Amino acid sequence: MKQEPASSTAAPRRRAGRPRSGVLDRELIARAALKLVVEGGYSTLTMSALAKSLSVSPSALYNHVESKQEIMQWIQEIVMDGVDSTVFETLSLDEALTAWAVTYRDIFAGHAPLIPLIAVLPVSGSPRTLEMYEKVAAGFTRAGWRQEDIIPAIVALESFIFGSALDATAPLDIFDPGENAGSIPNFEGALEAQRATGRNSADAAFHAGLRAIVNGLMATSRTT
Amino acid sequence: MKQEPASSTAAPRRRAGRPRSGVLDRELIARAALKLVVEGGYSTLTMSALAKSLSVSPSALYNHVESKQEIMQWIQEIVMDGVDSTVFETLSLDEALTAWAVTYRDIFAGHAPLIPLIAVLPVSGSPRTLEMYEKVAAGFTRAGWRQEDIIPAIVALESFIFGSALDATAPLDIFDPGENAGSIPNFEGALEAQRATGRNSADAAFHAGLRAIVNGLMATSRTT
């Protein structure tokens, strides 16, 4: 925030290069927050718990962070780093999209509370996220897509991925009709048939849907 | 909700059929909550505000509701009623799916905070939601789909719809690269080309994605 052009958010810095007295900084806070989340889920991520895990008082955090939301964004950036977008450099577009989507969804299934946040957050705050988009866009371009069709395709895929990540956190018996059984024969039949396959229905849906949307997008790009 | 066998959650009841003294009941609370939400957004839906809108004290609500979450579920059921699933009785499967998805997404775009809830909530609590699934499943069955492929197809579509509804609430300039411009040529080019079309990118993505996933599903159902 002082003289570097890139760092967008409050990073403590002083004239000399060396770190100063403070125990805290952005990296430490972000890592501690992520650790808390990984170990105990998002409900355990409170400012007090975070402060305690850093052996500091809650108010001390506010010298480095604007709000809890900002910490969530930091976590999001770290998590997003786990998404493999190098596949676009080695695989064909449809294969790359599939591989990318799989890691994307798997990772965010463990971070569902971030999803409503990301979906609405300006990407400008996340350089690393932008790099991912660049690689994905490059993949489309290389495959000969019309420029104006690329963003909608990416957004559509992401919407599907986020929705699927949310869905992946649902209980297995989410569709159990309970006392309403009997009045919904078609649905119950379908449910039973799907159960009989032994596959997890969230996974089956994700893979079937991913195949459909990727194939569908490829077909569309040739048609229009 | 009065004498139907289905009502799963705390509904006040007494030996005789007539309503008793109390000002409150499930329907009233749900409507008042929805009204609050429609007028001021989900952040204005607090137990105190809800109680005040019903001229009652906050604690009075807890004679009829287990928790705020339960109120959210009631709202969800009312909102879900707005989704048009009669189209499956009149249109071909792909047309019906498209029409259904459009109303589904449009409606939930105005109720984004419900989405993380729904995605994870057992449907057994919502008879009317189950009826919707029944109509959708009937549409698939009528079109000759294999039973075990129906649930995954529905779930995949819903995931896309929920993701798209979340996306629809994002700010228009969400992709503005800000200070990171320059290092991401492919993405910026795609962005600019999309912008030049004059279309809202969330809408473009939804419609492109919907076409892709519907077409893709149809193709898959013939292939496998």
Add this chain to the structure above:
DNA sequence: GTTCTAAATGAATGTCGTTCATTTACTAGA
């Protein structure tokens, strides 16, 4: 009219995120 009970009350609780006046301790300049 007595009893039973659903329903409303209002005070209180606990958990949050967040603010702020104050203190602490390191650093730079004289």
Add this chain to the structure above:
DNA sequence: TCTAGTAAATGAACGACATTCATTTAGAAC
């Protein structure tokens, strides 16, 4: 070495919340 200057930590306090609970209120049933 002394003297600011300042980033950073402290702890008490605040204001929203959802939720609980002992108590009161007022119909209905017998």
